Amino acid sequence: MSINSDYSQQGAGRGGVGVEETSNAVEIVEVTKAFGGGPPVLDGVSVGLREGAITTMMGPSGTGKSVLLKHVVGLLEPDDGEIRIFGDDLWEMTEEQRFELRKRFGLLFQDGALFGSMNIYDNVAFPLRKHTRMSESEIREVVMGYIQEVGLEHALDRAPNEISGGMKKRAGFARALVMKPEIVMFDEPDSGLDPVRTRLLCELILKTHQEHGGTYLVITHNIDAAQTVSDYIGVLYQGKLADYGTTDDVFNSDVPMVGQLLRAEPDGPLGME
Numbered sequence: 672m673s674i675n676s677d678y679s680q681q682g683a684g685r686g687g688v689g690v691e692e693t694s695n696a697v698e699i700v701e702v703t704k705a706f707g708g709g710p711p712v713l714d715g716v717s718v719g720l721r722e723g724a725i726t727t728m729m730g731p732s733g734t735g736k737s738v739l740l741k742h743v744v745g746l747l748e749p750d751d752g753e754i755r756i757f758g759d760d761l762w763e764m765t766e767e768q769r770f771e772l773r774k775r776f777g778l779l780f781q782d783g784a785l786f787g788s789m790n791i792y793d794n795v796a797f798p799l800r801k802h803t804r805m806s807e808s809e810i811r812e813v814v815m816g817y818i819q820e821v822g823l824e825h826a827l828d829r830a831p832n833e834i835s836g837g838m839k840k841r842a843g844f845a846r847a848l849v850m851k852p853e854i855v856m857f858d859e860p861d862s863g864l865d866p867v868r869t870r871l872l873c874e875l876i877l878k879t880h881q882e883h884g885g886t887y888l889v890i891t892h893n894i895d896a897a898q899t900v901s902d903y904i905g906v907l908y909q910g911k912l913a914d915y916g917t918t919d920d921v922f923n924s925d926v927p928m929v930g931q932l933l934r935a936e937p938d939g940p941l942g943m944e
């Protein structure tokens with residue numbers, strides 16, 4: 672599939688192959704969230720993230736995708752509804768249990784969220800130094816393994832402000848993986864990348880997932896990236912889950928807003944508001 676492929680063409684995507692029988696690692700159940708007395712950003716959203724699958728969440732800007740991700744990782748508490756991680760309600764457990772659970776998550780934010788005062792090696796080593804009792808030589812072995820996987824061996828001593836946006840994302844990816852997380856979440860991993868680097872990052876996501884397994888949640892506006900990496904796609908719109916299914920199902924959706932979003936058509940229910 673070329674980068675400028677016809678998005679309306681069907682049959683691409685991972686299509687949930689091989690993961691249909693798994694249970695949900697994450698269950699978002701009837702979650703409602705509003706801020707400061709405003710209308711709900713999430714209005715009774717229910718969706719599961721299948722264990723071992725890559726699920727992508729799409730939707731127009733400002734529709735609550737990042738808010739949903741923050742609920743999954745426990746950074747936001749729902750006004751109503753439940754977040755269940757491996758069957759346990761995140762807000763029924765103690766603060767300490769939630770803290771322990773968070774170690775099973777890897778998070779990749781848009782800019783890699785690297786510490787500006789540390790070089791790339793120390794950034795990737797940081798979670799191991801903070802959360803484990805591994806020796807420096809054990810840490811080095813693990814860190815170098817992931818740094819090689821993301822192709823940053825030549826940039827170990829560089830500071831985050833000395834490397835490109837794509838390299839920052841790869842460093843953030845290595846840091847997200849270093850604790851061997853069972854759930855990995857990517858908030859717009861492709862933002863600011865050109866089409867070739869977006870494609871390379873997608874390949875890296877697929878390769879890493881294949882190698883290490885895990886449940887991935889990806890938030891993106893990039894149609895090509897969504898089609899390439901996803902087993903399942905959910906679409907958020909006006910506080911609700913407008914559609915959810917395998918990649919093929921959602922790209923074939925007869926929900927007008929979903930068709931418009933995935934074909935990037937100017938005409939349809941979506942406007943500039």
Ligand SMILES: Nc1ncnc2c1ncn2[C@@H]1O[C@H](COP(=O)(O)OP(=O)(O)OP(=O)(O)O)[C@@H](O)[C@H]1O
Pocket residue numbers: 706707712730731732733734735736737738739
């Ligand atoms: N902590 C907060 N306090 C108040 N409002 C918030 C907070 N977090 C998010 N919002 C609001 O919730 C709405 C959804 O935001 P969110 O960042 O989840 O959208 P998004 O779908 O990820 O958008 P984009 O695709 O543009 O990144 C926005 O109107 C935003 O202003």
